[in-house]
Amino acid sequence: MxxxxxxxxxxxxxxxxxxxxxxxxxxxxxxxxxxxxxxxxxxxxxxxxxxxxxxxxxxxxxxxxxEHPQEVPSPSADDLRGDLIRALRQLVEWTRSPTAAAAAAILGERKRYPELAAALYERVFDARGGRFTLTVLRYYAARGHLDPALITPVVADIGEALVLKHSLDADAPPSDEQLAAIVDQAILPAVGRGPQRAAR
Amino acid sequence: MxxxxxxxxxxxxxxxxxxxxxxxxxxxxxxxxxxxxxxxxxxxxxxxxxxxxxxxxxxxxxxxxxEHPQEVPSPSADDLRGDLIRALRQLVEWTRSPTAAAAAAILGERKRYPELAAALYERVFDARGGRFTLTVLRYYAARGHLDPALITPVVADIGEALVLKHSLDADAPPSDEQLAAIVDQAILPAVGRGPQRAAR
DNA sequence: TGATTAAGATACGTGGCCGTATCTTAAGTG
DNA sequence: CACTTAAGATACGGCCACGTATCTTAATCA
Known part of the structure; x- marks a missing residue:
């Protein structure tokens, strides 16, 4: 009592x-x-x-x-590479939140509990307003630094996909060095920068 | 009785x-x-x-x-693009097997049941002998068609990562057209082919 | 065929979660 | 300070999985 x-x-x-x-x-x-x-x-x-x-x-x-979604990265300067790395770092940081853990659990069982997955997209992912790197890429495309035609759905997903894959394989999110490698070796080439020969 | x-x-x-x-x-x-x-x-x-x-x-x-792992793709001809698409298609097909579903379930709960995840890597992933696209990329690099220095761990993961991300987002594996887009817009640029200006 | 081996059927007490009902009592309200 | 509202505590029957024991019986073997 x-x-x-x-x-x-x-x-x-x-x-x-x-x-x-x-x-x-x-x-x-x-x-x-x-x-x-x-x-x-x-x-x-x-x-x-x-x-x-x-x-x-x-x-x-x-x-x-x-859950109130956190803010989306705002491109800072004339530093595409740095902004991309920062965007991915924000993704990695979100990864450590309880909501992210919940999201992972729900997506892993999406087939069994579709209503939960649907709610998750509505409440969390859509509310967040889009992908992390996409925001950055669009910013630079709008300013004429990138060819907008190159920013396809596939290209917009490269960074997030590699962070996800790395987390799955290593059971830990990528380090800053690994984020840089993702940007340098996968994203930048896809938008016409490199790998070895600079695009402009 | x-x-x-x-x-x-x-x-x-x-x-x-x-x-x-x-x-x-x-x-x-x-x-x-x-x-x-x-x-x-x-x-x-x-x-x-x-x-x-x-x-x-x-x-x-x-x-x-x-589970006996299925065979790994064997590069066929002088067709890097086609071989990459075929490698990803094999990945997608594996995706539909019961073992793949089991793998997804286990990886989704890796934190809770680490022994299962460990066994999964040993028995299934390692036994399969490596990534799908990696086999192809190495083949062409060995024949002098690609710069071996460009075939980094990140680059080797691009295809698998994007297939995974697509499956997660759309709750269905990518179509052949989408696989082609992944190859054209993400993998080939990363190994020095494209996006728009051909590398040789 | 007769003996041996291993699978099927069934039953049991235990414990956890279910959803609900009841009662006590602390926290807010005028 | 009464009074109302809502949380805490407890108890209940029901169901299901647990792990084990016992017995029957089909499949295999010598």
Whole structure:
């Protein structure tokens, strides 16, 4: 009866639960996400969960919904290479957030839980306003430094794809040196800079 | 007592179970893989499973172990572009196999079940003997058609990475046209061919 | 054919999560 | 300071997977 001296309410409690569900997801995975588990981790009563949500997935959707996307990189100067590296570094940093871990878990089981994946794209990816490197490439194309015809969907994906592949293979995101290699050896050649012979 | 007129034994039964565990994995995911589920799907008794394996993961490991990797592409002629496209197409086709689905499920939960991921690399990826496009690139480099210095780890990963990213985004592997776009717009520029101005 | 081996069927207690109901009590409200 | 609102604690039957034990019986072998 008397276990809690203090008691969270409203948004305060909801925020704790959102944290809890992301942590629980990271630990046990989407398939083992459970109301009791979330309640335990949030140090609340199962009852309080059921008052608001009908299932673990509902809690998770709400938590994702609540995530405010971080800002997109803004190209800084006349430094295409540096801006690309910085854009990828932002991607890598996002990778370490709880939302990113949740995103990975959800995408990994997309076939089994399509509603979650759909919500993820709506709430997180679309809301973020597009790819990281694409923003940079468009900026330089608009200023006449790049041929806009070269900025195809495939080219816009090169950086993100290689970061993803590296993370998958090495189980860790690429270092700054590796990001530079990605920019130098894959992205820049695709937009007409190099590899060996400079394009202008 | 009398439900089965016929009865599988030995390797025959084991093969059925291996199929069953891969199918079960595809359906319910790694987190919900269960001895009873596997037994149900393989139409065998739980007892028979426990006679050989101690856990669902053990069954899965055994099933993966058993998979014989398919052959690696052999470059055919003096057609770098065509060979690259064919190599990626082989990757896409592998993608549709049960083992590939299992691999995806395991890699998605690598953090939670590292032993499975390790076994996967040993049994499947390493045994396959390397990347798809890498084989092709090395072939042409050895014949003096490409600068070997350009075939870095990053460049060797471009094709696979973009196929992976596309599959993730679109929830379906790329079409032949999209594979061609990947080769033309990302791989060939990185090895000094293109994008617009031919390198030789 | 008769003996041996291994699979099938069934049952059991245990434990975890389910969803709900009930009651107590702390936190906010006028 | 009453009063209302909402969270905490607990208990319940139901279901499902666990891991094991026991018995029957088909497949294989000598």
């Amino acid at each position: 008397t276990k809690q001296a203090t008691r969270r309410r409203g948004d305060d409690l909801v925020r704790s639960i959102h944290e809890a569900v992301l942590a629980e997801l990271a630990e046990v995975g989407l398939g083992r996400l459970t109301m009791e588990g979330i309640a335990r981790r949030a140090r609340t009563a199962k009852t309080s969960l059921y008052r608001r949500w009908a299932s673990p997935h509902d809690v998770l959707l709400d938590a994702i919904h609540d | 009398t439900k089965q007129a016929t009865r599988r034994r030995g390797d025959d039964l084991v093969r059925s179970i291996h199929e069953a565990v891969l199918a079960e994995l595809a359906e319910v995911g790694l987190g919900r893989l269960t001895m009873e589920g596997i037994a149900r799907r393989a139409r065998t008794a739980k007892t028979s499973l426990y006679r050989r394996w101690a856990s669902p993961h053990d069954v899965l490991l055994d099933a993966i172990h058993d």
